[in-house]
Amino acid sequence: MKVYKFGGASVKDAAGVRNLLDIVKDEKELFIIVSAMGKTTNALESVFEAMQHKDEAAAMERIDASYAYHRGIIDDLMGADVTIEQVNTLFGQLRNIVRNTLYRPTEAELWYDTIVAFGELLSTTIVSNYLNGHGVKNRWVDMRRAFLTEQRHKDANVNLDATEVRLKREIADSEERIFVGQGFIGGAPDGTTTTLGREGSDYSAAVVAYVLDAESMSVWKDVDGILNADPKIFPDARKIERLNYMDTIEMAYSGAQIIHPKTIKPLQQKNIPLYVRPFGNKHAQGSVITGDVERAYEPIMIQKSNQVLLTLHSRDLSFVLEEKFAAVFATFESYRIKCNLVHNSAVDLYMSIDSSWHIAAVVSELESMGFDVECRDDVEMVTIRYYTEELYHRYAFDERIIIKQATPHSLRFVRSK
C-alpha cells in the first residue's frame, strides 16, 4: 500500500482533479488523502466567525459562495446537469448547523471543528465520485469514523492504537483497493468531529501510512520539492534532494510550510520514506525524507509570521521559571496556543506565540497570576538552521531584532516586521 496526499492547491479547480486522476490511475493499492479544495478551509473559518458574531446572514452568504465554488468545479468536471447527491446533503447539513446552533463561546473549538471539517468532506466526495466515473474504482472512507482522536478540539492528536483497529475495520470488506479519505479530520471519543490543526492533512496521511504499514508516503505539492527557504523571502533558495527526519521536523516546527510538524513522528517510527513531489510533473524526482540521510545540505532558513510576542514581568519579583512557568504554560495549553520561543531573565519571560483569537483572554489570565503583560503583534520569528556568519549578516537585520538565541546548530530571532 502507498499513501498519496493532495493538498488544497492541488485540487483547487477541475484541472487539478483531472491531474490527480492522471497521477493515481495506474496504482493498484493506494490510500489517497485529500485536503479541502483551494481556500475552502479559510472560507469555512469565516463562516464560523460569522456564527461567533451571531451573524447568520453573513454565514449563509459565505456558505452560498462556497457552494458556488464547488458547484463550478463539478460543472467543469462532470457537466452542469450532473448533481452529486452527497454534496447537496453536506451543504444542507452545514446550513442546518449554522441555523440551529445555539453558539456559546465556551464551545468555540467544537463548532469550529464541526464547520471547517466540511471542506474535506466535500473535496473527497467530489474526488471519489470523479475517480469512480473514470475507471478508478475506489472506496470513500469517512475519517471521522476511521480516526479516533483525543477528546480535544481544534488541534487533536490521533490515538494510533485505536485508529489501527478502526481504520482496518473500515477498509476490511472493501473490494476496491483504492481509498479516498479526508485529511485534517477525525472523531473524538464522544462522537463529535475533531480537526488535527491547520494544514493537518499531512499528519492524516502519515497516520494512515503508519497504521497500514505503507511502503511510502507521497505529498503532491505545487513546488518542485523541499526548498531550503521560502523563495519569496530568501531569493537564493535551493531544492534539497534528500533530507533526514530530524531536520525536517525542526524545519516544520520553525514554520517552514513544507509539511505539518506532526507528520514525521509516525513515519519515523516505521521508517517509511516520505516523498515531496511536484503535482505538475509526476515523473520528476522531488525530495525524499528518510532516516538515514547524513546532513549534507545547505543551511535552512525559515520565517514564521503571525506571531505575538508576550513579555511577562512578575510584579512581586518572584522568579518566573521557578514559581510560575508551569502555570503560564498550562494557560497556553488550555487555549491551544503554541509557544515557539521562550527567553527569560529572573523576573521577565518573553514568549513568541502563535497568534490566536484568545490572546485577550490569555493576557487577562496572566495578569491575574501577577504579571504585567506586554503584547506585540508586529513581530516575526526567523530560524536559520546550520547558520553561517555570512547568512546571519545577510538576513538578521540587526536593528529590528528583539530577541536572539543561538545554539551550535541554529540561530533564532524574533524581530519587528
Ligand code: ASP
Ligand atoms: N484544509 C486544511 C487546512 O487548510 C487542512 C490541510 O490543508 O492540510 O488547514
Ligand code: MG
Ligand atoms: Mg488546506
